[in-house]
Amino acid sequence: MHTQIDKYLTKLVQDDSAQESDIGFAAQDDVMITGGDVTLAALAGATLSRLNCLALIVAKPQLPFIDFLIARSKQNEREIFPQDTETRTFLHDIPIIRSQEIGEDLSTHIATLLGSRKGIVVEGLGIVAAGALTVEQTYINWCSVFHSTYIKYLQDLLENGFKVPGEAVAFARFRQKLPPLSMEGLQFLTGPLTERQVILEEMTRVGRYTVQQRLVDSFFGNISCVSGQSIYISQTASSLDELAGCIDPVPFENSSTVAITASSELVAHRAIFLATGCRTILHGHPRFAVVMSMLCGDKATCHITDCWRDCDKVRFIGTTPVVAGEIGAGGIAKKVPPVISGTGSAIVYGHGIFCIGMTDFRQAFEAMVTIENRCREEYFALLDRRTGRSH
Numbered sequence: 001m002h003t004q005i006d007k008y009l010t011k012l013v014q015d016d017s018a019q020e021s022d023i024g025f026a027a028q029d030d031v032m033i034t035g036g037d038v039t040l041a042a043l044a045g046a047t048l049s050r051l052n053c054l055a056l057i058v059a060k061p062q063l064p065f066i067d068f069l070i071a072r073s074k075q076n077e078r079e080i081f082p083q084d085t086e087t088r089t090f091l092h093d094i095p096i097i098r099s100q101e102i103g104e105d106l107s108t109h110i111a112t113l114l115g116s117r118k119g120i121v122v123e124g125l126g127i128v129a130a131g132a133l134t135v136e137q138t139y140i141n142w143c144s145v146f147h148s149t150y151i152k153y154l155q156d157l158l159e160n161g162f163k164v165p166g167e168a169v170a171f172a173r174f175r176q177k178l179p180p181l182s183m184e185g186l187q188f189l190t191g192p193l194t195e196r197q198v199i200l201e202e203m204t205r206v207g208r209y210t211v212q213q214r215l216v217d218s219f220f221g222n223i224s225c226v227s228g229q230s231i232y233i234s235q236t237a238s239s240l241d242e243l244a245g246c247i248d249p250v251p252f253e254n255s256s257t258v259a260i261t262a263s264s265e266l267v268a269h270r271a272i273f274l275a276t277g278c279r280t281i282l283h284g285h286p287r288f289a290v291v292m293s294m295l296c297g298d299k300a301t302c303h304i305t306d307c308w309r310d311c312d313k314v315r316f317i318g319t320t321p322v323v324a325g326e327i328g329a330g331g332i333a334k335k336v337p338p339v340i341s342g343t344g345s346a347i348v349y350g351h352g353i354f355c356i357g358m359t360d361f362r363q364a365f366e367a368m369v370t371i372e373n374r375c376r377e378e379y380f381a382l383l384d385r386r387t388g389r390s391h
Contacts, residue, residue, distance in 0.1 A: 001027050004135040005035040005055075011139065012059060015214075017146055022060040022126065027135055028053075043107060044128075050111035053130040055138040060126030061146055064170055065153035070096055070123045071164045072156060080121065082152035083308075084290055084350045092117075094145055099123040119145035140237075143218030147287070154291045154379065161387045168387075175380065181213055181369045191360030192227075192279055199225050199232050200247055206282065206361045207240035215284035215368055216240055221352065222263040224281045225361075226252065226273050233262050233269060268333040268354075275337035278344075278356035282364040285352035286372035288379050293322050293347045295382075308349045314339055317347060318374050324349040345371060 005025045012018045024040025026048045027033045034041035040058045048056040069080060079093040095113040097106075097120065110128050113120045118141040119129035127145045131137030162168040186209055193199045207223050210216050221240050224233035230249045238246035248262040252270070263269070269281050296307065296315065304310050309331060311324040321339040325331025325348055336354055340346040345355040345367045353371055357363040 001029045001033045001135070002035070005033065008057075008135055008139040009036055012142075015143075016062060017143070018059040018061055018126070022062075024058045025055070025135075025138075026057075027055040043110075046107035047110045047114070047128070048130070050108060051114060051130060053114075053132050055131045055135040056114075056128065057130075057138050057142050058122075058126065058128050059142060063150070063174060066121050066126065066149050067123055068164050068167055068170075069149060069153050069156065070098060070121070072160070080149065080152060082148040083155070083294060084148055084151050094148065095120040097122040097125075121145065121149065140218050147217035147220070147285070150287055151290050154287070155294065158291075158295070158379070158383060158386060178376070180373050180376070181215075183366055183369060186365070188362035188365065189360055190362075191357070193225055193360055194227050196227075196232075196249070199227060200244075202361060203232060203234070203247055204243040206365060207234065207243040209365065210282065210284055210368075211239070211241035213369065215286050215372065216352075217285060217287075220285040222265050222269070222283045223361075224263070224266075224269045224273075226279055229253070231266070231270060231273065233266055235261050236264050238263075264327065265332065268336060271333045271337045272340060272354065272356060276341045276344075276356055276358075278358050280357035280359075280361045280364050281354060282357075282361060282368060283352060283354050284368055286368065286375070288375040289317075289347055289353050289372050290350060292317055292375040292379055293349050293351070308351075311349065317371070317378065319343050320345050320347055320353075320371050320374075322347045322349060327351060347371070 005027060009023055009025060012023055013020050021037055023036040024044045025035040026041060026044035028048060032045050034045050044056045044058045079095050081093050095117055097109060110120065114130050119127055121127055127142050129138055129141035129145060131141060189202050193202055203223050203225060210221060219237050219239050222234045223240065224231055229252045231252055232247055232249050234243055235246045235248055250262050250266065265283060272281055308324055309326050315322040320343055323335040323339055323346060325335035332348055336346045336348065340354060340356060345353060347353050353368050355364040355367040
């Protein structure tokens with residue numbers, strides 16, 4: 001258990017999500033085991049003792065987005081409602097504990113809210129998340145809240161500009177430290193990839209690149225490669241930077257129960273392979289692409305309420321089509337294949353990017369990097385126009 005705590009504490013630091021001094025872990029073994037900052041670990045342990053869970057993490061993100069989100073909200077609001085796909089699917093809403101509500105009984109207050117949610121946010125303290133069965137689940141849930149609040153804050157800025165004292169200065173600092181994504185130093189095998197072991201090793205490496213380049217958070221995203229009559233695809237809920245042993249070879253014609261553990265996007269991947277004749281697919285959730293996918297100039301006059309599911313329009317960010325559709329075997333498998341052939345990539349509303357490679361993963365990865373960089377540029381340009389600022 002100590003090893004698991006150390007592993008995910010290190011990952012949070014390496015992800016630039018939180019500093020080690022702002023992280024506290026607790027896990028239930030025969031005795032309570034804690035790690036990280038002593039004060040935060042004590043709070044994590046006290047909260048965990050009140051829950052029927054295996055592990056809990058309290059960590060303050062390096063970015064102040066959560067505190068700004070809370071400060072920008074109304075005093076009577078007790079939840080944050082991000083609009084991205086992950087929140088709708090896994091989190092639903094994110095409960096808030098405001099600074100004035102923090103008292104001696106904080107661990108009980110947190111435990112009460114976590115009894116029905118995977119994660120919450122506490123003003124000035126950060127994100128608190130629990131995992132029912134593993135330390136990994138705790139890390140996944142924390143990252144899911146981090147991802148959703150990050151995107152929610154970027155959305156709110158576009159809609160309402162800067163509202164909180166110090167907010168503009170803090171955001172300018174964040175923007176200055178955000179370098180463009182790059183392919184520099186990354187190596188890709190030249191395809192077509194046909195041998196089983198070569199495919200597994202290359203998918204593992206490219207999956208790790210996807211995480212290192214911040215093209216996914218938590219366990220989001222998936223990757224696949226077709227060879228002969230098999231689709232090699234990452235398993236559901238697998239972390240793309242730890243794919244060794246987590247890639248399923250699935251018969252293309254879907255005649256095997258092996259697909260039970262395969263990614264929930266298997267149906268979409270199969271449909272994309274059939275529609276395009278490509279050999280590889282990479283699906284990531286780059287943050288700015290997710291934000292920009294939810295911008296639409298027709299919302300004021302459109303009668304559709306569930307845009308993420310029911311919108312039939314094809315919009316564009318640059319030359320990349322943007323479509324709506326439910327995840328899994330739902331709308332994505334129908335909406336993405338018809339539009340991805342022309343450009344080799346497509347963005348799904350509130351969800352992320354699908355990119356294809358006709359022979360190997362270089363083309364798919366490069367397309368995702370290019371699209372996310374483009375989305376960053378468009379986001380900042382739009383924000384500058386709406387706030388009347390120049391960078």
